[in-house]
Amino acid sequence: xxxxxxxxxxxxxxxxxxxxxxxxxxxxxxxxxxxxxxxxxxxxxxxxxxxxxxxxxxxxxxxxxxxxxxxxxxxxxxxxxxxxxxxxxxxxxxxxxxxxxxxxxxxxxxxxxxxxxxxxxxxxxxxxxxxxxxxxxxxxxxxxxxxxxxxxxxxxxxxxxxxxxxxxxxxxxxxxxxxxxxxxxxxxxxxxxxxxxxxxxxxxxxxxxxxxxxxxxxxxxxxxxxxxxxxxxxxxxxxxxxxxxxxxxxxxxxxxxxxxxxxxxxxxxxxxxxxxxxxxxxx
Amino acid sequence: xxxxxxxxxxxxxxxxxxxxxxxxxxxxxxxxxxxxxxxxxxxxxxxxxxxxxxxxxxxxxxxxxxxxxxxxxxxxxxxxxxxxxxxxxxxxxxxxxxxxxxxxxxxxxxxxxxxxxxxxxxxxxxxxxxxxxxxxxxxxxxxxxxxxxxxxxxxxxxxxxxxxxxxxxxxxxxxxxxxxxxxxxxxxxxxxxxxxxxxxxxxxxxxxxxxxxxxxxxxxxxxxxxxxxxxxxxxxxxxxxxxxxxxxxxxxxxxxxxxxxxxxxxxxxxxxxxxxxxxxxxxxxxxxxxxxxxxxxxxxxxxxxxxxx
Amino acid sequence: xxxxxxxxxxxxxxxxxxxxxxxxxxxxxxxxxxxxxxxxxxxxxxxxxxxxxxxxxxxxxxxxxxxxxxxxxxxxxxxxxxxxxxxxxxxxxxxxxxxxxxxxxxxxxxxxxxxxxxxxxxxxxxxxxxxxxxxxxxxxxxxxxxxxxxxxxxxxxxxxxxxxxxxxxxxxxxxxxxxxxxxxxxxxxxxxxxxxxxxxxxxxxxxxxxxxxxxxxxxxxxxxxxxxxxxxxxxxxxxxxxxxxxxxxxxxxxxxxxxxxxxxxxxxxxxxxxxxxxxxxxxxxxxxxxxxxxxxxxxxxxxxxxxxxxxxxxxxxxxxxxxxxxxxxxxxxxxxxxxxxxxxxxxxxxxx
Numbered sequence: 028x029x030x031x032x033x034x035x036x037x038x039x040x041x042x043x044x045x046x047x048x049x050x051x052x053x054x055x056x057x058x059x060x061x062x063x064x065x066x067x068x069x070x071x072x073x074x075x076x077x078x079x080x081x082x083x084x085x086x087x088x089x090x091x092x093x094x095x096x097x098x099x100x101x102x103x104x105x106x107x108x109x110x111x112x113x114x115x116x117x118x119x120x121x122x123x124x125x126x127x128x129x130x131x132x133x134x135x136x137x138x139x140x141x142x143x144x145x146x147x148x149x150x151x152x153x154x155x156x157x158x159x160x161x162x163x164x165x166x167x168x169x170x171x172x173x174x175x176x177x178x179x180x181x182x183x184x185x186x187x188x189x190x191x192x193x194x195x196x197x198x199x200x201x202x203x204x205x206x207x208x209x210x211x212x213x214x215x216x217x218x219x220x221x222x223x224x225x226x227x228x229x230x231x232x233x234x235x236x237x238x239x240x241x242x243x244x245x246x247x248x249x250x251x252x253x254x255x256x257x258x259x260x261x262x263x264x265x266x267x268x269x270x271x272x273x274x275x276x277x278x279x280x281x282x283x284x285x286x287x288x289x290x291x292x293x294x295x296x297x298x299x300x301x302x303x304x305x306x307x308x309x310x
Numbered sequence: 311x312x313x314x315x316x317x318x319x320x321x322x323x324x325x326x327x328x329x330x331x332x333x334x335x336x337x338x339x340x341x342x343x344x345x346x347x348x349x350x351x352x353x354x355x356x357x358x359x360x361x362x363x364x365x366x367x368x369x370x371x372x373x374x375x376x377x378x379x380x381x382x383x384x385x386x387x388x389x390x391x392x393x394x395x396x397x398x399x400x401x402x403x404x405x406x407x408x409x410x411x412x413x414x415x416x417x418x419x420x421x422x423x424x425x426x427x428x429x430x431x432x433x434x435x436x437x438x439x440x441x442x443x444x445x446x447x448x449x450x451x452x453x454x455x456x457x458x459x460x461x462x463x464x465x466x467x468x469x470x471x472x473x474x475x476x477x478x479x480x481x482x483x484x485x486x487x488x489x490x491x492x493x494x495x496x497x498x499x500x501x502x503x504x505x506x507x508x509x510x511x512x513x514x515x516x517x518x519x520x521x522x523x524x525x526x527x528x529x530x531x532x533x534x535x536x537x538x539x540x541x542x543x544x545x546x547x548x549x550x551x552x553x554x555x556x557x558x559x560x561x562x563x564x565x566x567x568x569x570x571x572x573x574x575x576x577x578x579x580x581x582x583x584x585x586x587x588x589x590x591x592x593x594x595x596x597x598x599x600x601x602x603x604x605x606x607x608x609x610x611x612x613x614x615x616x617x618x619x
Numbered sequence: 620x621x622x623x624x625x626x627x628x629x630x631x632x633x634x635x636x637x638x639x640x641x642x643x644x645x646x647x648x649x650x651x652x653x654x655x656x657x658x659x660x661x662x663x664x665x666x667x668x669x670x671x672x673x674x675x676x677x678x679x680x681x682x683x684x685x686x687x688x689x690x691x692x693x694x695x696x697x698x699x700x701x702x703x704x705x706x707x708x709x710x711x712x713x714x715x716x717x718x719x720x721x722x723x724x725x726x727x728x729x730x731x732x733x734x735x736x737x738x739x740x741x742x743x744x745x746x747x748x749x750x751x752x753x754x755x756x757x758x759x760x761x762x763x764x765x766x767x768x769x770x771x772x773x774x775x776x777x778x779x780x781x782x783x784x785x786x787x788x789x790x791x792x793x794x795x796x797x798x799x800x801x802x803x804x805x806x807x808x809x810x811x812x813x814x815x816x817x818x819x820x821x822x823x824x825x826x827x828x829x830x831x832x833x834x835x836x837x838x839x840x841x842x843x844x845x846x847x848x849x850x851x852x853x854x855x856x857x858x859x860x861x862x863x864x865x866x867x868x869x870x871x872x873x874x875x876x877x878x879x880x881x882x883x884x885x886x887x888x889x890x891x892x893x894x895x896x897x898x899x900x901x902x903x904x905x906x907x908x909x910x911x912x913x914x915x916x917x918x919x920x921x922x923x924x925x926x927x928x929x930x931x932x933x934x935x936x937x938x939x940x941x942x943x944x945x946x947x948x949x950x951x952x953x954x955x956x957x958x959x960x961x962x963x964x965x966x967x968x969x970x971x
Contacts, residue, residue: 042410044493045503050406057399058421061471065436066424068446072439111345118342122335130343132586136350139525139578141532142430143552144571147559148353151360159352183349203705206672209692210699211719211770215330221718225709244429247534247552251559264431268539271435276444283432290427294420 066287073284076277084281089257090266097263100174101242104181109235112189113227119190120197134190137183142247149180150251172254177262180248185238192234196227196304229304233297240293244286357575361568372566373573380546381554381570384462388537388550389530392470396526400477401519405507407478408485409493425474434468434539460542465550468536473529480522484515484592517588521581528581532574620683620773620806622646622669627678629664638664640830641678646774646823649804653817653838656827657853662810665827666776669808670699683773698767698805702779704759706751712738712762713747719770737765740799757788761795768805775807781816793819814854818842826850848889851963857893858935860962864888869964872933873910876962891963894924894938898958901947911935916944916951925949927957 073081084090118124119131137145153160153170160171170176200223208218246264253260261269263286270278330338362369372378403422407415425433439445441458451458458464492514496506512519534552541548549557551570558567622645629639639661646652654662667673669680671692680688687695707715716734725733738744741761751759760780767775780796781789797820800807811817817824818838826833826841834846838854845851852859862871864886869878871890882888911927914934918924923944927935935957949955 041412042490044409044490044497044506046405046507047410047412050402051412054399054403054406054418054422057395058403058418058474061467061474062421062424065440065471066428068439069432069436071446111342114338115342115346118339122339124339128586130346132582133346133350135582135585136354136578139528139532139581140353141534141552141555141571141574141578143534143555144357144532144574144578145353147555147567147571148356148360151564152352152356158356159348179349183353186349201703201705203701203703204707206670206692207699207701207705207766208707208718210670210672210695210697211766212693212696212722213718214693217722222707226707228709240427244427244432246429246431246538251556264429264535267429267431267435271438271539276439276442279435280439283429283435286429287432290429294423294427 069280069283069287072276072280076281080277081281081284084278085285089261090263090282092258093261093263093266096174096177096260097243100178100181100262101239104178104185104242105235105239107178107182108185108189108238109231112186112234112238113193113231115186115190116193116197120194135187137185138187142184142245143251145183146180146248146251149183149248150176153179153252171252172256172260174260176252176254177249177260180252181242181245184245184248185242188237188241189231189234192237193227193230196230200226229300233300233304236293236297236300240290240297243289243293354575357568357571360564361572363568364565368565369569369572372563372569375566377546377549378554378558378566378570381549381551382573384465384547384549385531385551387462388466388469389527391466392473392530393523393527395470396473397477397519397523399474400479400481400522400526403478404481404485405511407482409490422475422478425471430472430533430535431539433472434536437464437467437471437540459540460544460548462548464540465537465548468540469530469533472533472536473526476526476529477519477522480518480525481515484518485511488514517591521585521588524581524584528577531577621648622652622683622774622806622808623679623681624665624669625679625681627665627668627675627680629661629668629673629675637661637830639668639675642827642830642832643678644825644832644835646806646808648806650822651800651807651809651820652823652825653821654808654810654825654827655812655814655817655853656833657812659829660827661830662812662827663778664830666778666808666810669774670697670776671695672699696770696772698764698770698772698775700760700763700767700775700777700780702782704751704763704783706759706763706766708751710750711747712743712749712751712754715751715762716747716766716769718766723770733769734765737769741765742795755788756784757792760784760792768803773806775805777807777809779810779812781813782811789816796820818854826853828853845891845963848891848963848965851891851965855893857891857896857963858933860890860892860933860935862888862890864966869962871962871964872929872931872935874929874957874959874962876959876964879964879966882964882966886966888964888966890965892935892959893961893963894936896959896961897927897935897937898960899925899937899939899947899949900956900958901949901953910954911957913949913951913953913955916949927955929957 076084085094115130115134119127119134150171151157153163153176155161155164155169155171157171160169163170168175170179204222204226205218208222209215213221244264246262246268249262250265253262253265255261255265263282267279267282267286270276270282329335403418407419407422438459441447441451441456441464443459445451445459450456456463458467492510493506496510501509531550532552533550534556537550538553538556541550541553543549543553543557545557551574555567555570555574558564558570624645625643626641627639627643628637628641630637642661642665644652654665656662664673668675669682671687671690675688678688679686682695682697707718710718713734716737717730720730720733734747735744738747741764743758743761743765746754746758746762751762754762764777764780781792784792793816809816809820821838823835824838824841825835828849833853834841834850841850841854845854848859851857860871860874862869864870864878864882864884866884867878868875869882869888869890871888874890874892876890878888911929913925914928915926916923918941921941922938923941925937925939925944927937929935
């Protein structure tokens with residue numbers, strides 16, 4: 028009973044069902060041991076380095092180049108995902124067409140398919156002797172083993188994030204509102220730009236941020252298609268692995284810390300975004 | 311988009327004002343499908359076509375390689391530990407988060423989501439920093455001669471970390487959507503926690519839970535980055551299926567690489583199938599509830615006017 | 620500016636029932652016309668057809684004498700107020716009201732002036748910076764009205780405008796709409812299933828059932844002279860009794876009233892007895908009287924609602940002022956004499 032009392036008073040629990048104490052205890056114990064402790068080890072290791080060392084370790088030219096590629100290709104992939112994710116969500120919510128339910132299921136593929144499988148598959152498609160790679164090669168476009176290849180892999184892993192954040196918002200969108208705009212004289216395009224898009228915008232931005240955050244840390248699908256050439260197609264997660272393989276724990280820790288910081292900043296931004304998107308919701 | 315509806319001839323019947331022209335709709339659908347084909351269907355297709363490019367015999371022989379079998383075994387063991395643990399925890403966490411309001415609830419939710427926002431590589435690294443040669447617990451690990459990093463326990467830990475939020479998230483979503491009315495009704499009828507959970511809650515959440523477990527399993531078996539960092543890549547010993555895929559691919563043994571990949575792909579497709587089925591099952595139930603609610607409504611409408619007013 | 624529909628029809632499924640079935644009616648300029656009917660009677664579909672939000676399968680719709688059957692809703696210049704309000708959630712009150720004018724590319728100052736004028740007319744001056752989520756239901760409804768009026772619409776179409784509000788706010792808004800309409804004189808079509816709303820607000824009622832027009836006319840005409848038993852029971856209500864015609868009298872239950880003209884002997888009839896059209900006495904003699912038993916009495920404010928059971932087993936509901944019941948000394952279980960002041964009698968196959 029002591030845990031229940033603890034839960035009731037300290038946490039000001041509300042809710043009458045039994046099981047709070049045990050459930051809360053188990054959740055906190057497991058999460059603390061499995062998540063907080065290891066992440067704490069990372070912070071501890073990094074703090075032993077000191078800010079000057081961390082700064083030095085993450086600003087050598089090779090690392091900066093990796094940061095540039097990682098953030099650049101993640102942003103481009105996030106943008107492509109935002110555009111096509113919106114399109115996919117729109118088509119899935121608003122139109123009927125044969126195979127729609129299959130398409131809807133397929134959107135989640137990147138959630139479920141191991142990244143390594145996606146990596147080797149995309150590489151063999153876009154390599155110079157691959158089915159699409161040969162075609163694009165004739166147009167003078169090299170995809171595999173270039174930054175473009177990195178972006179292609181990141182587009183793959185990010186698709187579900189935008190679709191699955193925009194889709195429910197679009198489903199909940201009151202059709203009356205669009206009719207109201209039409210009766211007030213707006214063309215379909217005006218209605219989309221002034222009424223639908225602003226209503227979807229917070230969800231769209233959230234989807235972009237989630238896809239972007241996922242892309243920053245992505246490893247498996249990228250390492251195969253990128254070719255991993257230092258200064259050219261080396262992403263930050265790969266650099267962390269490289270440092271680790273060279274027993275450069277300090278270097279790996281510093282890089283990981285900086286990446287983690289960016290992840291948290293994005294997480295924070297997503298939380299703020301969701302608060303913002305509730306602004307217009309009925310009280 | 312022309313202003314005069316009549317000028318366009320036949321248009322869809324319902325809500326004429328708020329629809330795109332068939333041409334616009336067709337173009338949008340085509341663009342969406344083209345994107346999907348290029349980025350999702352093509353890789354899917356490639357996995358199987360490459361795996362079977364030299365015939366079924368070669369495919370089967372590739373899967374029967376001892377190292378590959380060892381990798382499959384290790385993958386099954388890893389998932390066999392990580393998935394039940396995360397399931398148990400996930401149900402407890404979802405119960406606490408959906409049935410009560412308490413201080414620090416959003417902090418707990420953030421804690422559970424944390425592994426989602428950590429790069430898989432970092433997820434592996436943190437366990438190296440805990441148990442590795444220069445790790446926080448290096449002394450203890452040496453003293454008791456434990457093998458964690460570059461061994462099976464490390465792989466299990468990293469996998470459990472990465473797949474940690476999956477069951478909790480799925481079950482939480484279902485529990486929140488369904489509310490606690492029925493549980494509270496059971497409580498007033500004198501049911502205990504276990505009776506409430508097994509007789510009321512579990513039947514309601516079973517599809518969501520099932521999908522959560524299946525997804526968690528697929529991700530546990532397919533995890534690459536985190537496992538790659540802690541595994542040490544010892545052939546036949548610490549290679550899981552995705553790591554085996556990498557090794558075979560890097561050895562230019564494409565058929566074997568895609569053969570192993572095809573197994574993981576089938577698992578992914580099965581997971582998507584379960585999700586769709588779960589959605590279908592819950593939407594069927596919603597539809598049935600809506601019908602029941604409607605028939606109750608009609609009963610009230612039918613009330614004879616003549617007598618009441 | 621009038622609104623006319625001529626034999627307009629609409630069905631949603633190819634072989635399904637017609638939601639709107641050959642409806643012809645005219646809304647008078649500068650007045651409120653109510654489209655009244657139970658749910659599923661096609662009244663909202665009819666309103667959407669007039670706005671252009673649905674396309675008719677057949678017939679003709681004209682606004683202000685112009686055929687608009689094939690005109691896009693964008694160009695009909697009607698003001699439409701949705702039951703859900705359909706305010707733009709991400710826009711302030713000001714931007715909501717300004718929307719139609721911005722689409723029409725009016726000047727900034729003109730828009731500013733007009734929005735503020737409309738907001739003061741709907742008694743929400745000073746609210747222009749708020750978001751719809753910060754307003755009450757009644758306030759949202761008035762903003763929806765201001766938005767609909769902003770473009771000087773030829774007609775105002777209100778789809779169950781007070782349906783989602785609680786009773787008190789609904790009655791206040793009704794009063795307000797009536798006062799507003801008296802000064803603005805916009806041709807208005809109002810969809811409702813609430814007979815009180817229709818009787819109080821409109822100068823003209825179109826009563827619909829199953830997609831067809833049952834009767835049109837002034838509210839009192841429909842109440843006093845219902846064309847069918849459906850109209851009589853929907854508007855005002857009462858107790859429905861079945862019976863037959865014998866020598867010019869309709870015998871319903873154990874009561875008898877004047878039969879409609881031209882009704883043949885032996886014809887099946889149904890009579891609707893309004894709760895106010897029954898006179899009770901404890902003792903009696905005279906023509907149209909019968910004995911009944913008081914089954915139940917309920918006090919509703921100043922009135923008493925009595926449930927009478929006729930010897931035939933038919934039930935009749937009666938409303939009487941409490942003072943009158945007290946004077947007569949009627950109590951539950953008493954036997955009373957029943958005298959019908961009036962009843963609406965319909966020959967069976969003519970009604971419904």
